[in-house]
Amino acid sequence: MAELAQTEAARAADFASIVRLERVQKFFGPIQALRDIDIEIGRNETVGLIGDNGAGKSTLIKVMTGVLAPTSGRIFIRDKEIRLSDYSVRMAHDLSIETVYQDRSLADKQPLWRNFFVGRQITNRLGFIDIKREKQLADQILKEAIGFRGEGITVDSTVANLSGGERQGIAIGRAMHYNADLIILDEPTVALAVAEVRKVLDFVRRIKEAGRACIYIEHNLAHVHEVADRLVVLDRGRIVAEILPKDMSVIDLTEFLIQLQHSHE
Amino acid sequence: MAIVRGPSLVERFEGLPIIVVFFLLLGLFMYTAPQVFLQPFIYTTFLSTLPPLMLLAVGLTFVIGAGEIDLSFPAIISFSGFVFAVLFKEYDLGWLAVIAGFASGVLVGFINGIIIAKIGIPSFIATLGTQFFWFGMATVLSGGKSYALRGVDQSSVWQWIVGRPFEASETVWVTQLPMQAFWTALIVIFLWMIMRRHRFGEHVLFIGDSNDVSRVLGIDVDREKIKIFTLMGALAAIAAIMLTLENKNFFGNQGQGYLLTAIASVLIGGTSIFGGRATVIGTAFGSAIILMIEPALVATGLTGAWVRTVQGLVFLMSIIFYLYVEEPQRRGAFFVRLGVFGRFGRGQAADDRGRPAPHSADTPPLS
Numbered sequence: 001m002a003e004l005a006q007t008e009a010a011r012a013a014d015f016a017s018i019v020r021l022e023r024v025q026k027f028f029g030p031i032q033a034l035r036d037i038d039i040e041i042g043r044n045e046t047v048g049l050i051g052d053n054g055a056g057k058s059t060l061i062k063v064m065t066g067v068l069a070p071t072s073g074r075i076f077i078r079d080k081e082i083r084l085s086d087y088s089v090r091m092a093h094d095l096s097i098e099t100v101y102q103d104r105s106l107a108d109k110q111p112l113w114r115n116f117f118v119g120r121q122i123t124n125r126l127g128f129i130d131i132k133r134e135k136q137l138a139d140q141i142l143k144e145a146i147g148f149r150g151e152g153i154t155v156d157s158t159v160a161n162l163s164g165g166e167r168q169g170i171a172i173g174r175a176m177h178y179n180a181d182l183i184i185l186d187e188p189t190v191a192l193a194v195a196e197v198r199k200v201l202d203f204v205r206r207i208k209e210a211g212r213a214c215i216y217i218e219h220n221l222a223h224v225h226e227v228a229d230r231l232v233v234l235d236r237g238r239i240v241a242e243i244l245p246k247d248m249s250v251i252d253l254t255e256f257l258i259q260l261q262h263s264h265e
Numbered sequence: 266m267a268i269v270r271g272p273s274l275v276e277r278f279e280g281l282p283i284i285v286v287f288f289l290l291l292g293l294f295m296y297t298a299p300q301v302f303l304q305p306f307i308y309t310t311f312l313s314t315l316p317p318l319m320l321l322a323v324g325l326t327f328v329i330g331a332g333e334i335d336l337s338f339p340a341i342i343s344f345s346g347f348v349f350a351v352l353f354k355e356y357d358l359g360w361l362a363v364i365a366g367f368a369s370g371v372l373v374g375f376i377n378g379i380i381i382a383k384i385g386i387p388s389f390i391a392t393l394g395t396q397f398f399w400f401g402m403a404t405v406l407s408g409g410k411s412y413a414l415r416g417v418d419q420s421s422v423w424q425w426i427v428g429r430p431f432e433a434s435e436t437v438w439v440t441q442l443p444m445q446a447f448w449t450a451l452i453v454i455f456l457w458m459i460m461r462r463h464r465f466g467e468h469v470l471f472i473g474d475s476n477d478v479s480r481v482l483g484i485d486v487d488r489e490k491i492k493i494f495t496l497m498g499a500l501a502a503i504a505a506i507m508l509t510l511e512n513k514n515f516f517g518n519q520g521q522g523y524l525l526t527a528i529a530s531v532l533i534g535g536t537s538i539f540g541g542r543a544t545v546i547g548t549a550f551g552s553a554i555i556l557m558i559e560p561a562l563v564a565t566g567l568t569g570a571w572v573r574t575v576q577g578l579v580f581l582m583s584i585i586f587y588l589y590v591e592e593p594q595r596r597g598a599f600f601v602r603l604g605v606f607g608r609f610g611r612g613q614a615a616d617d618r619g620r621p622a623p624h625s626a627d628t629p630p631l632s
Contacts, residue, residue: 067480067481088483089480089481089482089483090483093483099481101478101481104475104477104478104481105478105481105482106478107470107471107474107475107478107479107482107541108474108475108541109470109474109537109541109542110470110471110474110541114467114470114471118467118468118471118482118484119482119483119484120483121464121467123463123464126463127463127464127465128458128462128463128464129462129463129464129467131462
């Protein structure tokens, strides 16, 4: 643990923002999904990303995490510019950026231990997986990082057998395990029961307490208003507003977004 | 919360149901046709005829496990068999002919992979097309001729690949043990370890589970798919060479009849038709069952015409069995859809619960 604390301290010194985009554009053929995006995420900041369907939220995080390449623009990670042609999901992982997609973070039919390590398996030189070690570590993550005990869930359980909240917990726990400096959550509370939503919001707070940054995409304004330090509003591929939750109540925020919708009509 | 949600017995013991069925069937056949199934010769015959089917089925286990399908391997058997036969017979190239035949299969598989992963054609259609193309090529180049490889059993190629290493033995059945059974066992065990323990096998299963999740988790889906189809091509080429050498003859149609038996072997073995779950052990036993049915029926007094009927019946029963035992959540969806091949290809038409597909990385997303 001492070693870990040291690296955390070292990290503290050398960057101001975990991720920064400058004038990022993204086209899908003739359709422009992102226009002139300038956004900066501080190193221990929880940023809520809100906007209507089709506003470009998912595209924005896909660009940020290397799933999609931007058409143009610059990406800085820990203040250092990334060569766009090199940027990939794997590189984002190496740079401690983790994404938890609403229902695309875990493979349903696979056991939990495979889900924890896929994409960065513990292997020997020939690529054969050290199953015993992976299971051991997965068990640790399950019990310590996520806090699943005595709930009938083991590392051999398949994801299909878990509830929605448990899945989000597993995915967030996995991200924490990899010491992610930035965890991106894509609508983690969609289709969850109230008690499950509470669990997920607690996970989000845990990210902040652990000194990490988080981008939280959410449709439910009350949820995101509750946990975010700053809200970024996207509309038709543009950032149209940045709001501090303390300056605007949930009701005013809702009214603001409705106005934004009406302005298109 | 008292329900234990660990793996079921079926999940923990790879291929358990099919192994049980295999031995039950074997017992049944020993009872109904003792004159055949209690003699060693039927088993030595199996060892020489099973390898091509088993190799094809094991390759197909990777393909189907990844949620794809390959219909082109019967054409690869024709094409690679032709490349091998013509170089071996007309040009007298010996081991070089083996290498060329193998390389031709690898190349065809690689091209399949490129068409499917990079161009993005669903595998069902892509391999249907390449199946016609390579079968046509084999027919054109061979001029429809067959190549009899007379005297081939004197060559080291034959001795090493399909020879009978224990010919000097005193026991008759031992003299008939064929080399191809040994090579096939080695390859199958190796691929079983790849599927269970190797990074590549894990990627295959995740891709079969969901292309989208796999991309998000950092798997290079396109590259792995190309590898999967290349592997299938390589195995089909090995099967082609073994088949040609064992028959001491090449003929253009030699791959026909393997398409459905190989697919049946995989699915009987317990690999999911939807991808994401695959078992090499199950496939090995599945192919043995498929092959065993024929002599069993003939020995029991039924005509050969029954063989396909019974194979089809076993095939359907096992698919329904797996659907009920291992994928209860799929049951409803399956009967609604009732198009078994509907999910092959890119597997993104709709997800399990019938919601619209999450967009893939290369199509314009909505938000």
